[in-house]
Amino acid sequence: MKMNNNINQIGISFFGRVMASISHEMKNRVAIIKEHAGLLKDYSAMAEQGRKIDMERLGRLGKALTEQVVKADDILKNMNQIAHSTDEIFGQVDLKELVKLVIDLAKRPANLYCIELVFQTSEFPITITTSPFFMMNLIWLCLEEMFKLVESKGIIELKLESQNGNGALIRMIINSEITKTDANVINDNLLHLSLALQTAIEWQSADQTLLLQVPVNITGS
Amino acid sequence: MQIRILIVDDEEEFCQTLAERLTLRHYHVTTSYTGQDAIEKITHFNYDIVILDVQMPGMDGIDVLKEIKKLKPLTEVIMLTGNATVESAIEGMKLGAFDYLMKPCETEDLISKIKRAHEKKSEHEERIRDAKIKEIISSPRTVLHSE
Numbered sequence: 001m002k003m004n005n006n007i008n009q010i011g012i013s014f015f016g017r018v019m020a021s022i023s024h025e026m027k028n029r030v031a032i033i034k035e036h037a038g039l040l041k042d043y044s045a046m047a048e049q050g051r052k053i054d055m056e057r058l059g060r061l062g063k064a065l066t067e068q069v070v071k072a073d074d075i076l077k078n079m080n081q082i083a084h085s086t087d088e089i090f091g092q093v094d095l096k097e098l099v100k101l102v103i104d105l106a107k108r109p110a111n112l113y114c115i116e117l118v119f120q121t122s123e124f125p126i127t128i129t130t131s132p133f134f135m136m137n138l139i140w141l142c143l144e145e146m147f148k149l150v151e152s153k154g155i156i157e158l159k160l161e162s163q164n165g166n167g168a169l170i171r172m173i174i175n176s177e178i179t180k181t182d183a184n185v186i187n188d189n190l191l192h193l194s195l196a197l198q199t200a201i202e203w204q205s206a207d208q209t210l211l212l213q214v215p216v217n218i219t220g221s
Numbered sequence: 222m223q224i225r226i227l228i229v230d231d232e233e234e235f236c237q238t239l240a241e242r243l244t245l246r247h248y249h250v251t252t253s254y255t256g257q258d259a260i261e262k263i264t265h266f267n268y269d270i271v272i273l274d275v276q277m278p279g280m281d282g283i284d285v286l287k288e289i290k291k292l293k294p295l296t297e298v299i300m301l302t303g304n305a306t307v308e309s310a311i312e313g314m315k316l317g318a319f320d321y322l323m324k325p326c327e328t329e330d331l332i333s334k335i336k337r338a339h340e341k342k343s344e345h346e347e348r349i350r351d352a353k354i355k356e357i358i359s360s361p362r363t364v365l366h367s368e
Contacts, residue, residue, distance in 0.1 A: 028324065031235055032232060035242065038238075038242055
């Protein structure tokens with residue numbers, strides 16, 4: 001894989017957008033936790049004044065606080081995984097886990113477009129050798145370009161299929177009305193990354209499907 | 222009369238808990254989880270203050286603010302932003318928002334802004350009433366014609 005300034009720039013831009021999205025999501029979790037904690041404080045002050053407190057409500061509040069902490073922890077785990085994806089340029093990864101991580105990271109931007117992301121794959125791992133960070137970058141860029149095409153409220157389905165030892169095929173299908181049927185989904189950045197990662201990328205407008213053929217190993221180049 | 226507040230945020234849990242806390246402080250609070258629902262409510266009811274999240278799916282906070290200012294120009298809007306930068310909040314204030322707060326916000330800061338926003342709205346409404354009274358006194362016939 002040849003790393004040039006262009007690829008690095010695309011990668012930095014991707015990392016920035018993901019971090020912005022994660023920090024926004026974390027701010028929301030912290031804001032909810034802060035309001036829950038504030039409400040507990042309000043109840044405590046009311047109890048001190050001799051007012052009756054709904055104990056069931058207190059229990060629900062405690063449960064809600066725990067759930068928000070779990071959600072915040074999940075977000076931080078994702079953040080940690082993407083940060084560590086840059087530890088080595090090349091590595092062996094389970095493509096299924098990698099796509100799942102990109103979907104988790106892309107849920108917030110998808111939600112802003114009122115789009116639901118659905119992932120379908122087999123239960124078995126699909127092991128490939130690639131650049132984990134740039135592979136995530138490529139899938140994220142594909143999704144970003146597809147988000148722009150969805151009219152309003154839609155589903156994008158991601159299907160991951162093993163190619164019997166010859167890598168894998170990722171199908172990204174828009175299951176709703178699209179704004180432009182003649183749109184050029186594959187922009188320059190996608191092409192640069194696709195070339196560097198030795199993937200084959202194709203937009204089939206009739207099926208509203210983007211095909212991404214991923215090789216089993218790219219370290220040889 | 223209680224101050225009427227509409228909280229607009231797609232984070233339902235945030236809306237509900239903030240609403241409960243403001244209700245305990247004797248405000249009359251309603252919630253909306255989408256921009257479209259907020260516009261619907263603002264069209265049919267009068268709120269003194271709208272607490273509005275900037276980034277929401279579908280119709281975002283800036284679009285909602287523009288609609289509020291068209292429908293009910295006297296309703297004061299406090300923007301809530303989850304961004305560390307204040308560009309969107311500044312844009313909101315240029316479009317007529319009273320003020321902004323960053324998430325997570327201090328309750329005291331929010332209450333203080335609600336009070337100041339309500340004072341501004343009350344003063345504005347009073348000036349409109351005074352102007353109408355002056356108009357009636359200076360030209361009583363206009364009242365007859367308008368009725």
